[in-house]
Amino acid sequence: MSITEFDLIKRYFAVGKVSRNDVILGIGDDGAVLQVPHGKELVVSIDTLVAGIHFPEDTDPESIGYKAIAVNLSDMAAMGAEPAWATLSLTLPEADHNWLRAFSQGFFDLADQFNVQLVGGDTCRGPLSVTVQLHGFVNTGEALRRDTARPGDLIYVTGTLGDAGLALAIKQGKFAALQKGYEYLLQRLDRPVPRISEGLGLHGVAHAVIDISDGLASDLGHIIEASHVGATLYAGKIPVSPVFESYRKVIGENTWIDMAISSGDDYELCFTINPESQDMLHKRLPNIRYTNIGEINTSSGLRCVLENGYELVPASSGYDHFRGQ
Amino acid sequence: MSITEFDLIKRYFAVGKVSRNDVILGIGDDGAVLQVPHGKELVVSIDTLVAGIHFPEDTDPESIGYKAIAVNLSDMAAMGAEPAWATLSLTLPEADHNWLRAFSQGFFDLADQFNVQLVGGDTCRGPLSVTVQLHGFVNTGEALRRDTARPGDLIYVTGTLGDAGLALAIKQGKFAALQKGYEYLLQRLDRPVPRISEGLGLHGVAHAVIDISDGLASDLGHIIEASHVGATLYAGKIPVSPVFESYRKVIGENTWIDMAISSGDDYELCFTINPESQDMLHKRLPNIRYTNIGEINTSSGLRCVLENGYELVPASSGYDHFRGQ
Numbered sequence: 001m002s003i004t005e006f007d008l009i010k011r012y013f014a015v016g017k018v019s020r021n022d023v024i025l026g027i028g029d030d031g032a033v034l035q036v037p038h039g040k041e042l043v044v045s046i047d048t049l050v051a052g053i054h055f056p057e058d059t060d061p062e063s064i065g066y067k068a069i070a071v072n073l074s075d076m077a078a079m080g081a082e083p084a085w086a087t088l089s090l091t092l093p094e095a096d097h098n099w100l101r102a103f104s105q106g107f108f109d110l111a112d113q114f115n116v117q118l119v120g121g122d123t124c125r126g127p128l129s130v131t132v133q134l135h136g137f138v139n140t141g142e143a144l145r146r147d148t149a150r151p152g153d154l155i156y157v158t159g160t161l162g163d164a165g166l167a168l169a170i171k172q173g174k175f176a177a178l179q180k181g182y183e184y185l186l187q188r189l190d191r192p193v194p195r196i197s198e199g200l201g202l203h204g205v206a207h208a209v210i211d212i213s214d215g216l217a218s219d220l221g222h223i224i225e226a227s228h229v230g231a232t233l234y235a236g237k238i239p240v241s242p243v244f245e246s247y248r249k250v251i252g253e254n255t256w257i258d259m260a261i262s263s264g265d266d267y268e269l270c271f272t273i274n275p276e277s278q279d280m281l282h283k284r285l286p287n288i289r290y291t292n293i294g295e296i297n298t299s300s301g302l303r304c305v306l307e308n309g310y311e312l313v314p315a316s317s318g319y320d321h322f323r324g325q
Numbered sequence: 326m327s328i329t330e331f332d333l334i335k336r337y338f339a340v341g342k343v344s345r346n347d348v349i350l351g352i353g354d355d356g357a358v359l360q361v362p363h364g365k366e367l368v369v370s371i372d373t374l375v376a377g378i379h380f381p382e383d384t385d386p387e388s389i390g391y392k393a394i395a396v397n398l399s400d401m402a403a404m405g406a407e408p409a410w411a412t413l414s415l416t417l418p419e420a421d422h423n424w425l426r427a428f429s430q431g432f433f434d435l436a437d438q439f440n441v442q443l444v445g446g447d448t449c450r451g452p453l454s455v456t457v458q459l460h461g462f463v464n465t466g467e468a469l470r471r472d473t474a475r476p477g478d479l480i481y482v483t484g485t486l487g488d489a490g491l492a493l494a495i496k497q498g499k500f501a502a503l504q505k506g507y508e509y510l511l512q513r514l515d516r517p518v519p520r521i522s523e524g525l526g527l528h529g530v531a532h533a534v535i536d537i538s539d540g541l542a543s544d545l546g547h548i549i550e551a552s553h554v555g556a557t558l559y560a561g562k563i564p565v566s567p568v569f570e571s572y573r574k575v576i577g578e579n580t581w582i583d584m585a586i587s588s589g590d591d592y593e594l595c596f597t598i599n600p601e602s603q604d605m606l607h608k609r610l611p612n613i614r615y616t617n618i619g620e621i622n623t624s625s626g627l628r629c630v631l632e633n634g635y636e637l638v639p640a641s642s643g644y645d646h647f648r649g650q
Contacts, residue, residue, distance in 0.1 A: 024366060025468060028551065030403040030536055031370035031461075033468045036361045041349060044444065045356035046458060048414040050451035078355040089373040089456045119369065126375035127452040131414045133371060136356075143350060143358045211355060226353070 005123055008095055012104040013088065018117040020084065030321055032119035034085055040137040045075035052291065061099045063190035064130060065106030071213065072134035073114060073194030074267040078211035080144035080199045081136030083114050087132040088121040114196060128276075142203055144271075147226035149208035153272035153296040155231060156281075158195050158288055160241040161216055163188035165263020175251060181243030187212035192267035199269060201284035206271040215264045221302055233261070233294040236307040258312065261304060272296050330448055333420055337429040338413065343442040345409065359410060359443035360463030367464040370400035376453035381496055386424045388515035389455060390431030396538065397459035398439060399592040403536035405469035405524045406461030408439050413446035414456040417547070439521060445647045467528055469596075472551035474533035478597035478621040480556060481606075483520050483613055485566040486541055488513035490588020500576060506568030513566075517592035524594060526609035529594040545595055546627055558619040561632040583637065586629060597621055 026035035036042050049068050051057050069086060076083045088107070092099075111118060116134070138144075167189035170177045177185075195211070202209055208227055210219045214240075217253050224231050234259045248256050273281055281290070304312040339352050350358035361367050374393050378381050386552045394411060410552070413432070417424075436443060437456045441459070463469075492494075492514035495502045527534055533552055541558075549556050564584045573581050598606055606615070629637040 024466075025470065029468075029471050030400040031368040031406065031459075031468075033463065034367040034369060034403070035465075036367055038363070042361055042367065043356040044410075044412060044460070046358060046412045046414050046445060046447050046456075048416060048447050048449060048456065050416055050449055053449060053451050075355040079358070081356065085367060085369075087371045087458060089371050089374060091375055091454060120371055122371050122373050122456075124373060124375055124376050124378060126454065129416060129451065131371075131373065131447075131456045133412060133458050134356075135369070138358065140360075141349075143354075143356075145350065146354050182432055219468040 007143060008100065008123055009121070012100045013118060015104060016108045016118050018115055020117045023117055023119055026117065026119045027121070034086070037137060039140055041083040041140050041143065043079045043136045043138055043143060044133065045072050045074060046131065046133040047071045047075070048129060048131040051298050059190065061102040062106035065103035066110050066191055068130040068132045069110050069116070070192050070194055070267065072132045073110070073196060074192065074211040074213065076134055076136045077195040077199030078144065078209050078269060079136070079138065080142065080203050080209065081138050082200065083116050083134055083136040083196065085119045085135040086116050086281065087133045088118060089125040090121065090123045090293055091129040092123065093125065093128055114194070121284045128147055143246055144199065144202060144206060144306070145315065146208050146210045146223045149223050149227035149229050149296045151229055151271040151296055151298045152275065153207055154275050154292050155220065155233070155270065155272050155294040155296060156290050156292055157212070157216065157239065157270050158198055158290045159266070159268040160239045160244065160289070161212070161266050161268065162244045162260035162263060163241055164192065164260050164265035166244055166247060168265065169259070175247070178246060178250065181246060184243050189265060192265070194267065195269045196220060198285055202271055205277050205280050206273055209269060209271040212266050212268045212270055213264055215262045216270060217261050217302060217304070220270055223270070224302060230297050230299040231294055231302050233291040233298060233302065233304040235261070235312055237291060237293045237306055239289060239291040254312065332449055333425065334446070336371050338446060340429060340445060340564050341433045342437045343440055345442045347409065348442055348444055351444045352446070362462060364465055366465050366468065368404045368406040368461045368463055368468060369402060369458065370397050371456065371458040372396045372400070373454060373456040384515065387431035390428035391435050391516055393455040393457045394432055394435050394441070395517050395519055395592065397457045398435070398509050398521060399517065399536040399538065401459055401461040402520040402524030403469065403534050403594060404461070404463065405528050405534065406463045406468065407525065408441050408459055408461040408521065409579040410444045410460040411436060411441050412458045413443060415446065415448045416451040416454040417448065418450065418453055424467065441521070458465045464627040469524065469527060469534040471532060471535045471548045473534050474548050474552035474554050474597040474621045475624045477553055477600065478532055479600050479617050480545065480558070480595065480597050480619040480621060481615050481617055482537065482541065482564065482593050482595050483523055484591070484593040484617045485564045485569065485614070486537070486591050486593065487569045487585035487588060488566055489517065489590035490584050491569055491572060493590065494584070500572070503504065503571060503575065506571060507563070509568050514590060519592065520594045521615055523610055527596055530602050530609055531598055534594060534596040537593045537595055538589055540560060540589045541595060542586050542627060542629070548595070549621070549627060550599065555622050555624040556627050557618055557622060558627065558629040560586070560629055560637055562618045564614060579637065598648055
């Protein structure tokens with residue numbers, strides 16, 4: 001089996017269904033040429049997924065393709081941006097056609113769904129690694145940021161937390177899977193749904209927004225550090241799925257709630273609003289679960305209060321690639 | 326030695342001297358927020374360098390940092406774009422402070438020089454790999470492309486060819502280094518000078534432009550394929566440096582000229598112009614050597630004519646990551 005880099009790109013990466021008017025020149029030159037609409041600012045995010053670090057080596061390639069773009073779409077959601085263009089840098093041990101076909105399928109399934117066009121990229125040989133950069137738009141001056149939380153704000157999260165972390169812990173052999181719901185957990189780990197429409201809905205409502213990639217404690221930590229405020233979380237209010245709930249006794253109360261608070265990869269949004277904005281919030285997020293889990297205050301640091309009144313110290317404040325070296 | 330990802334970014338990657346007015350929000354949120362000037366189109370390029378593939382494992386980190394941004398600046402030059410913003414995704418086996426300091430130095434030396442601000446990125450643990458994405462501007466409709474060469478055009482290259490390929494061949498033990506000029510060759514391999522001002526000078530003069538990253542034969546091949554034309558090169562006209570010239574006998578005539586034509590990493594520009602534009606070209610590129618090496622014609626394919634009238638078939642049409650697997 002022999003394939004040139006050029007053929008590889010043509011066969012597997014020039015196959016997206018999206019063809020945007022603002023792409024003047026797409027794949028195939030030294031650079032893409034793109035037109036940002038008048039009155040809009042450009043939002044750019046970049047994320048790399050490395051085999052064995054961000055996903056287990058045996059992850060199916062369709063899920064890798066899906067997730068590589070999903071994590072960047074989640075960043076767009078957290079900025080309140082409308083996604084538009086992607087670039088992809090793919091490092092592969094070998095040009096395996098079945099792998100490439102499945103990867104491409106996962107990638108474009110999600111890209112097409114969110115009207116994202118792949119406009120350029122780079123492929124080379126080496127240890128498996130995927131870098132996606134995404135470009136989107138916000139109205140000038142309206143990007144949602146993490147440094148704008150205010151004392152008195154209520155803290156919300158979309159969806160439920162902990163499913164992806166639980167799935168990973170089971171895959172790593174830390175817990176045995178219960179018969180019911182394991183497929184759901186895997187889906188949550190491998191196929192997170194980017195909260196794009198929710199991010200767009202938060203304009204003019206939310207003060208600070210972040211996506212939960214490293215775990216609630218860690219990512220809310222970024223909000224309070226950037227905003228120079230503190231936060232109190234109520235463990236009993238953390239929203240979890242019925243499947244996650246079913247592991248409560250298996251895992252043990254404290255480890256279980258810590259998993260919901262500390263584990264990453266859920267790609268839900270965490271945001272803060274003025275208490276008076278709750279009515280407006282209900283109108284803006286009609287189709288998704290969202291839950292008030294605490295409040296922003298003036299004291300520094302993050303406190304997590306258990307239902308018995310004790311404070312939980314999260315086992316980890318989220319995944320850090322270089323900590324404890 | 327322990328460092329968090331956050332500290333690592335602050336210490337080594339929030340240290341550039343450039344602070345651009347069009348960066349609304351830089352490093353530190355889920356995405357950067359950027360303002361493309363009115364009347365300009367955005368040009369985007371992305372390139373990954375993998376240790377052991379794009380550079381020998383023992384390359385000094387300062388050169389890796391330099392080259393990671395240099396190869397993308399070269400793409401900007403080939404598009405006739407003015408560079409503006411960079412993002413960086415860095416995968417590292419470990420957080421080695423000496424390595425990071427040197428890498429950062431090499432990266433920002435060049436970024437600062439070309440008024441490029443690092444606006445975002447990602448760091449993680451894994452096999453050493455560097456992905457840089459660069460963003461620049463062109464006036465609306467004026468990007469320099471590779472699909473616009475016309476029959477009758479003269480083909481030019483900037484600078485000299487073959488130095489980087491020769492340096493790499495010596496490093497790989499294929500040839501012994503001559504005493505004189507080896508430092509110069511290494512400099513050409515590790516520290517290519519992006520031809521940004523030359524790219525900007527080619528607006529309104531050049532028909533088609535590409536940068537020579539994979540070798541002249543390969544990259545000119547992209548021009549003729551995209552433009553649906555053919556080309557004739559004259560081997561005797563290929564510009565080479567005095568150091569490269571000194572290897573002529575050591576390497577042997579045909580292998581030597583093939584190296585100038587086929588080896589990559591020179592990051593010079595190859596472009597085509599109407600013969601009537603030669604006077605204008607002299608005004609536009611006052612400070613650099615540039616050489617007419619052939620012409621575009623209507624027959625398909627690339628021919629390279631030797632000084633004795635025979636045709637040279639290049640040993641390789643440039644580096645391809647997946648060919649011959």
